Amino acid sequence: MPTSWSDSMEKAPANGGIGATSRASRSTYVPPHLRNRPSSAETSAAPVPHAGPALGNDMQGHVGPAVGGSHSVGHRRDRSGGGGGRGGGGGWNNRSGGWDRGREREANPFQDDVDTEPAFGVQENTGINFDAYEDIPVETSGKNVPPPVNTFAEIDLGEALNLNIRRCKYVKPTPVQRHAIPISLAGRDLMACAQTGSGKTAAFCFPIISGIMTNSQSGPRPPRMPRMAFPVALILSPTRELSIQIHEEARKFAYQTGVRVVVAYGGAPINLQLRELERGVDILVATPGRLVDLLERARVSLQMIKYLALDEADRMLDMGFEPQIRRIVQQMDMPPPGVRQTLLFSATFPKEIQRLAADFLSNYVFLAVGRVGSSTDLIVQRVEYVLETDKRSHLMDLLHAQRANGVQAKQALTLVFVETKKGADSLENWLCINGFPATSIHGDRTQQEREYALRSFKSGKTPILVATDVAARGLDIPHVAHVVNFDLPNDIDDYVHRIGRTGRAGKSGLATAFFNENNSSLARPLADLMQEANQEVPAWLSRFAARSSYGRNRRGGGSGGRFGGRDFRRDSSNRGGGMDYYGSGNNVNGGYGASGGYGGGYGPTVTSAWD
Ligand SMILES: Nc1ncnc2c1ncn2[C@@H]1O[C@H](COP(=O)(O)OP(=O)(O)OP(=O)(O)O)[C@@H](O)[C@H]1O
Numbered sequence: 091m092p093t094s095w096s097d098s099m100e101k102a103p104a105n106g107g108i109g110a111t112s113r114a115s116r117s118t119y120v121p122p123h124l125r126n127r128p129s130s131a132e133t134s135a136a137p138v139p140h141a142g143p144a145l146g147n148d149m150q151g152h153v154g155p156a157v158g159g160s161h162s163v164g165h166r167r168d169r170s171g172g173g174g175g176r177g178g179g180g181g182w183n184n185r186s187g188g189w190d191r192g193r194e195r196e197a198n199p200f201q202d203d204v205d206t207e208p209a210f211g212v213q214e215n216t217g218i219n220f221d222a223y224e225d226i227p228v229e230t231s232g233k234n235v236p237p238p239v240n241t242f243a244e245i246d247l248g249e250a251l252n253l254n255i256r257r258c259k260y261v262k263p264t265p266v267q268r269h270a271i272p273i274s275l276a277g278r279d280l281m282a283c284a285q286t287g288s289g290k291t292a293a294f295c296f297p298i299i300s301g302i303m304t305n306s307q308s309g310p311r312p313p314r315m316p317r318m319a320f321p322v323a324l325i326l327s328p329t330r331e332l333s334i335q336i337h338e339e340a341r342k343f344a345y346q347t348g349v350r351v352v353v354a355y356g357g358a359p360i361n362l363q364l365r366e367l368e369r370g371v372d373i374l375v376a377t378p379g380r381l382v383d384l385l386e387r388a389r390v391s392l393q394m395i396k397y398l399a400l401d402e403a404d405r406m407l408d409m410g411f412e413p414q415i416r417r418i419v420q421q422m423d424m425p426p427p428g429v430r431q432t433l434l435f436s437a438t439f440p441k442e443i444q445r446l447a448a449d450f451l452s453n454y455v456f457l458a459v460g461r462v463g464s465s466t467d468l469i470v471q472r473v474e475y476v477l478e479t480d481k482r483s484h485l486m487d488l489l490h491a492q493r494a495n496g497v498q499a500k501q502a503l504t505l506v507f508v509e510t511k512k513g514a515d516s517l518e519n520w521l522c523i524n525g526f527p528a529t530s531i532h533g534d535r536t537q538q539e540r541e542y543a544l545r546s547f548k549s550g551k552t553p554i555l556v557a558t559d560v561a562a563r564g565l566d567i568p569h570v571a572h573v574v575n576f577d578l579p580n581d582i583d584d585y586v587h588r589i590g591r592t593g594r595a596g597k598s599g600l601a602t603a604f605f606n607e608n609n610s611s612l613a614r615p616l617a618d619l620m621q622e623a624n625q626e627v628p629a630w631l632s633r634f635a636a637r638s639s640y641g642r643n644r645r646g647g648g649s650g651g652r653f654g655g656r657d658f659r660r661d662s663s664n665r666g667g668g669m670d671y672y673g674s675g676n677n678v679n680g681g682y683g684a685s686g687g688y689g690g691g692y693g694p695t696v697t698s699a700w701d
Pocket residue numbers: 215218259260261262263264267284285286287288289290291292436437563564565566590591594595
């Protein structure tokens with residue numbers, strides 16, 4: 091089954107079959123803002139009944155830029171209480187000509203899971219121990235914060251979306267979803283921090299999809315520009331693989347809702363992406379570089395954007411990406427804060443980045459689930475003192491022990507982080523030579539190679555993946571049981587994201603770090619983080635921590651107190667100067683230590699591996 095753009099390229103007939111498909115349905119795509127213009131022939135059309143996930147579909151298994159994906163018409167009616175569609179009047183019916191035809195070809199994204207991961211079968215979201223997340227502190231601040239919900243049933247997301255939530259086997263919302271979804275549905279801007287693997291993707295996708303469904307019949311129409319795409323929602327993420335993943339998730343959530351999701355990222359042929367865009371787009375998931383390219387070619391306009399989501403928002407606003415993000419958000423045609431709704435999500439949110447982010451937000455709610463930048467208690471963290479020269483043999487010992495313990499490869503993937511691309515290649519090679527099937531992912535590999543490596547790892551074919559930081563954020567790979575920091579990062583937040591590739595969605599995981607003198611600057615924040623997560627801190631690490639300077643990393647501060655999930659608007663320094671940053675705070679579930687916040691500056695970032 092094809093699972094990527096490269097596969098879809100292979101599958102596409104040389105005579106431009108994909109283009110032919112897209113041309114066939116391009117003319118029939120009706121953007122959300124035209125959907126309230128019933129034509130005489132269409133106003134009486136009945137809603138199309140739900141055809142279930144087994145719709146006739148010749149594209150199953152395709153998870154790259156969706157070709158032939160389109161959507162049903164009838165489900166939005168459920169939200170109108172029996173009337174003629176959300177917003178009334180049978181607006182959706184105007185799509186029946188094109189979308190009905192297209193609907194039959196809508197790839198079934200749920201089927202993909204089974205096809206692409208035969209080794210594991212259906213993704214197991216049932217039986218997840220979300221109780222593990224129940225006790226963590228939640229803090230919200232801002233004016234008039236909408237209250238959280240306890241169940242999906244309490245939120246009016248619409249029947250089509252609810253059906254997809256059930257298909258995903260999500261039984262109840264995770265804590266970040268319980269808080270973030272009502273806040274977003276109320277139209278509020280949001281800066282949300284929640285631990286890795288705690289369901290942030292759905293937390294921003296659900297309200298966006300629901301909002302597009304609800305509001306598709308109101309608002310201005312986009313100008314008539316045939317080759318220009320006018321998405322209403324933009325989701326930006328820092329890496330190609332993460333954008334692909336968000337697109338796959340969003341397609342599941344949007345299945346048969348009528349909301350069309352398209353992805354655009356670097357390293358893949360732009361022509362395919364252009365064709366997808368021409369067929370119409372409601373939600374555009376993109377990496378910044380490729381989006382800038384599309385904007386410069388005048389193939390995408392942001393003037394209809396109602397929803398802007400930045401995943402890994404702190405990464406998107408750090409020095410590597412900030413200029414591009416400012417360009418996209420502030421210097422093109424995107425509506426300003428207050429007109430659009432902006433949602434920022436990450437597991438880490440340094441104060442200086444919060445401050446920058448405030449430029450993109452209007453009257454926003456700050457939400458912290460668990461301490462900002464904390465790791466989850468589900469991950470057992472170990473730190474071992476290993477000299478540079480001993481690292482390979484030490485890794486080998488770990489892998490042999492893993493084998494000896496009878497941990498089967500397919501149930502226990504191991505992700506090994508290294509500092510450099512060369513280092514990744516060379517370690518991959520060495521592991522293979524020594525009988526451990528491994529692959530690697532980093533910025534010097536072609537996009538095809540990157541996607542192939544990820545697939546091979548996910549399927550258990552090569553149960554060891556050697557990676558640079560390109561794989562540190564966001565990737566949700568089931569069965570990653572062990573993350574090894576062969577080379578520790580310089581920044582503690584990078585460590586948090588890396589180890590967060592295991593211990594996801596209520597499951598447990600193991601993270602082992604190789605530490606030596608080269609990592610001295612990380613000793614203190616690492617020891618603090620481990621203590622915070624109730625992990626055993628080795629005495630030697632505490633000694634390193636006591637010795638090390640505190641300047642280079644962001645954790646802590648003069649007080650040496652617990653770093654906390656704090657809205658930077660709460661800092662006294664931000665309250666003066668007539669700036670009414672700070673709204674009424676609500677501690678929903680206990681508060682945070684009073685001191686803390688991040689210390690030193692935001693260090694230089696490596697951009698080469700990122701998009
Ligand atoms: N309500 C839910 N019930 C069950 N599983 C869920 C629920 N919400 C999300 N999940 C699953 O939890 C996993 C982690 O979700 P997601 O990738 O959105 O985490 P995240 O918070 O964005 O992590 P990261 O910080 O690493 O980006 C996914 O496999 C997702 O399908």
